[in-house]
Amino acid sequence: MGFYDFYDVAVVGAGHAGIEAALATARMGLKTVLITQTPDAIGRMSCNPSIGGIAKGNIVREIDALGGQMGINADRATIQRRMLNSSKGYAVQSLRVQADKNKYHTLLKQTIENQENLYLRQGEASEILTKDNVVVGLKT
Numbered sequence: 001m002g003f004y005d006f007y008d009v010a011v012v013g014a015g016h017a018g019i020e021a022a023l024a025t026a027r028m029g030l031k032t033v034l035i036t037q038t039p040d041a042i043g044r045m046s047c048n049p050s051i052g053g054i055a056k057g058n059i060v061r062e063i064d065a066l067g068g069q070m071g072i073n074a075d076r077a078t079i080q081r082r083m084l085n086s087s088k089g090y091a092v093q094s095l096r097v098q099a100d101k102n103k104y105h106t107l108l109k110q111t112i113e114n115q116e117n118l119y120l121r122q123g124e125a126s127e128i129l130t131k132d133n134v135v136v137g138l139k140t
Helices: 016-027 055-063 069-076 101-114
Strands: 009-012 031-037 050-052 076-083 094-099 118-122 128-132 132-138
Touching: 009 016, 016 031, 016 069, 016 101, 016 118, 050 055, 050 069, 055 069, 055 094, 069 076, 069 094, 069 101, 094 101, 101 118
Parallel strands: 009 031, 031 118
Antiparallel strands: 050 094, 076 094, 128 132
16 A cells, blocks of 8 residues: 555645644544644744734634634634724724744644644655546655
8 A cells, every 4th residue: 555545635734724724634534644844843823923813813713613723722822812903893803812933833733743534744745646637646
């Protein structure tokens, strides 16, 4: 049995979107491999470690409604919480949290490592392999 016979899903990249995709498919019972160049950078936040706000806040709530991990770990790693535009109407109010960057990263990495059906692999996907216009694997 080869690498691609074992996994149902391959996710390339362990940023916010890759993590949510890998967790979602693994939680559906699909054997999922998450490929990242640097496992120590899983869920790494930028120099401004905020989650939420007017635009990103909507996405975080949608991910949360679908059972995602971003909001859960943001709550666990929060060091400051603020309601933006609180003097304005409800349509433009939005919650934003500042998270502890290291704690957020650590929590996400632990979540991935403990998730059933999710396998972490260090590597680089260099080519998408297809047969008759159907993806059959990745060249790593």
